[in-house]
Amino acid sequence: xxxxxxxxxxxxxxxxxxxxxxxxxxxxxxxxxxxxxxxxxxxxxxxxxxxxxxxxxxxxxxxxxxxxxxxxxxxxxxxxxxxxxxxxxxxxxxxxxxxxxxxxxxxxxxxxxxxxxxxxxxxxxxxxxxxxxxxxxxxxxxxxxxxxxxxxxxxxxxxxxxxxxxxxxxxxxxxxxxxxxxxxxxxxxxxxxxxxxxxxxxxxxxxxxxxxxxxxxxxxxxxxxxxxxxxxxxxxxxxxxxxxxxxxxxxxxxxxxxxxxxxxxxxxxxxxxxxxxxxxxxxxxxxxxxxxxxxxxxxxxxxxxxxxxxxxxxxxxxxxxxxxxxxxxxxxxxxxxxxxxxxxxxxxxxxxxxxxxxxxxxxxxxxxxxxxxxxxxxxxxxxxxxxxxxxxxxxxxxxxxxxxxxxxxxxxxxxxxxxxxxxxxxxxxx
Numbered sequence: 367x368x369x370x371x372x373x374x375x376x377x378x379x380x381x382x383x384x385x386x387x388x389x390x391x392x393x394x395x396x397x398x399x400x401x402x403x404x405x406x407x408x409x410x411x412x413x414x415x416x417x418x419x420x421x422x423x424x425x426x427x428x429x430x431x432x433x434x435x436x437x438x439x440x441x442x443x444x445x446x447x448x449x450x451x452x453x454x455x456x457x458x459x460x461x462x463x464x465x466x467x468x469x470x471x472x473x474x475x476x477x478x479x480x481x482x483x484x485x486x487x488x489x490x491x492x493x494x495x496x497x498x499x500x501x502x503x504x505x506x507x508x509x510x511x512x513x514x515x516x517x518x519x520x521x522x523x524x525x526x527x528x529x530x531x532x533x534x535x536x537x538x539x540x541x542x543x544x545x546x547x548x549x550x551x552x553x554x555x556x557x558x559x560x561x562x563x564x565x566x567x568x569x570x571x572x573x574x575x576x577x578x579x580x581x582x583x584x585x586x587x588x589x590x591x592x593x594x595x596x597x598x599x600x601x602x603x604x605x606x607x608x609x610x611x612x613x614x615x616x617x618x619x620x621x622x623x624x625x626x627x628x629x630x631x632x633x634x635x636x637x638x639x640x641x642x643x644x645x646x647x648x649x650x651x652x653x654x655x656x657x658x659x660x661x662x663x664x665x666x667x668x669x670x671x672x673x674x675x676x677x678x679x680x681x682x683x684x685x686x687x688x689x690x691x692x693x694x695x696x697x698x699x700x701x702x703x704x705x706x707x708x709x710x711x712x713x714x715x716x717x718x719x720x721x722x723x724x725x726x727x728x729x730x731x732x733x734x735x736x737x738x739x740x741x742x743x744x745x746x747x748x749x750x751x752x753x754x755x756x757x758x759x760x761x762x763x764x765x766x767x768x769x770x771x772x773x774x775x776x777x778x779x780x781x782x783x784x785x786x787x788x789x790x791x792x793x794x795x796x
Contacts, residue, residue: 411501411508414452419441419442420454421440422440424436424438424520426520430526432525434486441478446474448471448472450470450502451471451502457495459493460494465497492520493520497516498511499514523642523681524635529776531780532648533782533783561583571585594656595654597657597679597714599638599686600690601690602690606633609631609632609771631747637715640779649671656670657682660690661687665686713726715738715739716752717743739779745770
């Protein structure tokens with residue numbers, strides 16, 4: 367009950383008491399007026415939302431952290447009774463959603479719309495709704511509300527930076543022995559033929575086998591081991607670190623496109639952003655990319671090429687949580703046995719565990735080419751020891767990059783890639 371309604375009811379009680387005591391006709395008229403005002407306001411409020419519809423529309427179902435989400439809200443009054451005031455409340459779980467508005471009047475059989483622009487700060491899956499509308503009488507004595515359920519959801523991919531160069535360890539060349547793993551991509555390794563099925567490309571038809579068997583036959587291909595890139599993402603819960611999150615966004619920063627306003631100061635968010643950026647870098651260059659993560663139990667996305675593989679990786683990274691129970695060195699030792707010789711393995715971790723060096727040595731003995739990106743856990747409020755791990759990795763002649771909190775990811779990774787590539791060229795005498 368609103369304060370104004372309490373005052374009105376109190377005035378009505380006083381008027382009734384005065385009427386009974388004095389019998390004055392003035393009090394009688396005042397009682398009728400107050401009763402009419404209360405009853406009329408109540409009836410008006412009951413009719414306020416009859417025929418009201420709210421629709422929210424957006425062109426995006428998938429977006430990237432750091433982008434601006436534009437939504438169009440349409441409020442339509444299908445009844446003939448005008449709405450004197452209307453409040454729209456956006457109850458979406460999208461952080462910092464800016465869809466709430468207040469309207470002073472919507473005439474009968476008319477509609478109004480407005481645009482909402484929200485900066486996407488967090489990766490994940492979010493519902494665009496529910497949307498609640500409130501209305502009432504002109505005096506605000508009574509309020510009614512109606513809730514419209516969410517019609518759409520939004521998947522926000524991790525924040526990604528543009529990379530122009532990354533270190534290419536020795537042996538990172540197209541070619542090599544055939545790997546017994548089928549792929550939809552066309553590679554130099556033909557594995558055999560099979561019958562044509564609807565949807566197969568005509569360019570894959572093997573005409574000699576077709577003529578011999580008198581029905582369409584298509585070629586099957588296998589992945590090339592030396593074109594594979596494996597990304598290892600450390601989501602071991604006890605290795606992560608996070609600083610207290612301040613207000614990363616304000617109206618004054620609305621148009622600033624800076625990763626400082628996107629990435630929270632936590633090792634897992636930085637690691638996920640780096641992993642997504644590297645996956646996109648290699649997939650654009652037609653490499654077969656796979657992903658291994660220690661989230662909960664070990665999760666593996668087998669290597670493949672193309673935009674479909676990038677979409678699978680980004681969907682996984684959009685939802686992954688740093689709740690892993692497997693230490694990173696254990697994950698490396700277990701999964702390295704399954705990776706073909708000649709593959710590049712990119713490790714993204716905040717771990718300061720010295721046993722990682724043992725796992726790296728095991729990888730090299732298996733013919734793999736590791737690359738390490740270390741998140742400086744101490745700069746995120748975690749344990750010290752990143753520099754010691756980095757020195758050990760350098761002594762093994764493995765490319766390594768250290769990323770601190772609030773670092774410019776694009777600048778740091780591109781400078782490191784350029785420096786590492788020049789160093790490798792000078793070592794082989796080119």
